[in-house]
Amino acid sequence: MSVFSDLRIQTVKQSRRDQVDFDNLGFGDVFCDHMFSLVFEDGRWQRPEILPFGPLPLHPSALSLHYGQAVFEGLKAFRGKDEVVRIFRPDMNAKRLVGSCKRLCIPPIEPEVFYAAIEHLIRLDHAWIPRTRGQSLYIRPIIFGTESHLEVRPARTFRFVVMTAPVRKYFQDDVKAIELKAEEKYTRAAPGGMGYAKTAGNYAASLYPGELGRKEGYAQVLWLDGAEHRYVEEVGAMNIFFKFKNTVVTPELHGTILPGVTRDSVITLLKDQAMPVEERLVDIDEVIDGMRSGELEEIFGAGTAAVICPVGAIAYKGQRHEMSKNSAGPLTRKLYDTITGIQLGEVEDKFGWTRVVDVDAAVSAAAAGD
Numbered sequence: 001m002s003v004f005s006d007l008r009i010q011t012v013k014q015s016r017r018d019q020v021d022f023d024n025l026g027f028g029d030v031f032c033d034h035m036f037s038l039v040f041e042d043g044r045w046q047r048p049e050i051l052p053f054g055p056l057p058l059h060p061s062a063l064s065l066h067y068g069q070a071v072f073e074g075l076k077a078f079r080g081k082d083e084v085v086r087i088f089r090p091d092m093n094a095k096r097l098v099g100s101c102k103r104l105c106i107p108p109i110e111p112e113v114f115y116a117a118i119e120h121l122i123r124l125d126h127a128w129i130p131r132t133r134g135q136s137l138y139i140r141p142i143i144f145g146t147e148s149h150l151e152v153r154p155a156r157t158f159r160f161v162v163m164t165a166p167v168r169k170y171f172q173d174d175v176k177a178i179e180l181k182a183e184e185k186y187t188r189a190a191p192g193g194m195g196y197a198k199t200a201g202n203y204a205a206s207l208y209p210g211e212l213g214r215k216e217g218y219a220q221v222l223w224l225d226g227a228e229h230r231y232v233e234e235v236g237a238m239n240i241f242f243k244f245k246n247t248v249v250t251p252e253l254h255g256t257i258l259p260g261v262t263r264d265s266v267i268t269l270l271k272d273q274a275m276p277v278e279e280r281l282v283d284i285d286e287v288i289d290g291m292r293s294g295e296l297e298e299i300f301g302a303g304t305a306a307v308i309c310p311v312g313a314i315a316y317k318g319q320r321h322e323m324s325k326n327s328a329g330p331l332t333r334k335l336y337d338t339i340t341g342i343q344l345g346e347v348e349d350k351f352g353w354t355r356v357v358d359v360d361a362a363v364s365a366a367a368a369g370d
């Protein structure tokens with residue numbers, strides 16, 4: 001029997017949507033009317049609910065607040081000109097969430113449950129999915145330990161919540177490149193740590209160095225490896241790619257780097273276009289030398305929030321190194337256009353990446369179904 005057979009739906013009396021200024025969306029400033037919730041108690045996930053978005057009761061002694069037992073995901077839904085609602089590669093997020101759960105001793109959410117939760121929620125709040133190009137509906141699932149206890153051990157109760165938010169593009173200006181500071185002192189993740197998991201703690205570790213970088217005028221930190229501060233890992237919430245004259249290079253996944261869905265999409269698209277792409281160790285000196293010589297033609301970050309974001313400069317050892325053009329290069333542009341085109345149903349989805357949500361199906365029927 002499906003976990004959804006007893007889905008309870010409590011809808012808002014009045015939608016807040018009309019009060020939202022869709023011309024000035026931020027990233028998580030406003031949330032849709034409803035959220036989805038499931039709890040883990042007595043050894044199983046149960047009590048599926050859709051309820052008005054709002055605060056949840058939580059013990060101050062909830063284990064996740066003290067010891068960081070929390071994982072999350074981030075994906076997007078789009079409405080194309082054809083009015084079709086598509087979610088981009090949710091199967092990848094579902095799979096990654098299972099991996100993150102394992103690393104954090106959290107009972108996993110099955111991929112079918114993960115997807116069904118999102119689908120139920122989006123059917124109910126589909127009016128919130130923006131129609132303006134560049135905007136989308138960001139979907140944020142999170143799981144955290146709720147058990148009231150202070151011993152250091154995995155919690156025995158958890159909550160899975162899915163919230164959704166209409167968002168603008170992550171970086172306001174889609175042409176201007178961002179500048180990065182290669183971090184020589186602090187590390188985001190160490191070998192054997194949890195860098196590959198999408199967990200709160202990795203972000204906690206990144207906040208202070210991020211603030212220091214911002215004070216110096218750098219939008220994001222470029223993380224180097226934790227052992228030697230020599231090999232490039234990734235950027236805040238994006239993986240990173242370097243386009244040299246003859247090949248595209250990105251750091252290989254070896255446990256300290258988050259396996260991005262966008263990263264995988266970029267690699268797949270490049271291979272499909274017979275572009276040489278290498279996943280390997282990338283020495284920061286190779287990057288700086290390439291910038292100096294012009295051998296390195298484009299640098300871009302790849303992540304759900306920003307999609308593809310050009311990098312215009314990197315600070316390293318107190319020196320600022322600039323790319324020759326402070327805007328998106330041809331490959332950066334092409335990848336951005338291809339991925340967003342697939343997301344909007346304007347470019348052929350030859351890899352079957354998008355999943356269509358039938359938003360016209362009645363929610364009550366969905367609740368009874370499965």
Ligand SMILES: *Cc1c(COP(=O)(O)O)cnc(C)c1O
Nearest residue numbers: 237238239258260261262303304
């Ligand atoms: C989520 C995330 C990314 C990007 O992954 P996508 O699946 O492409 O959104 C990259 N790095 C970190 C640290 C992340 O948390």
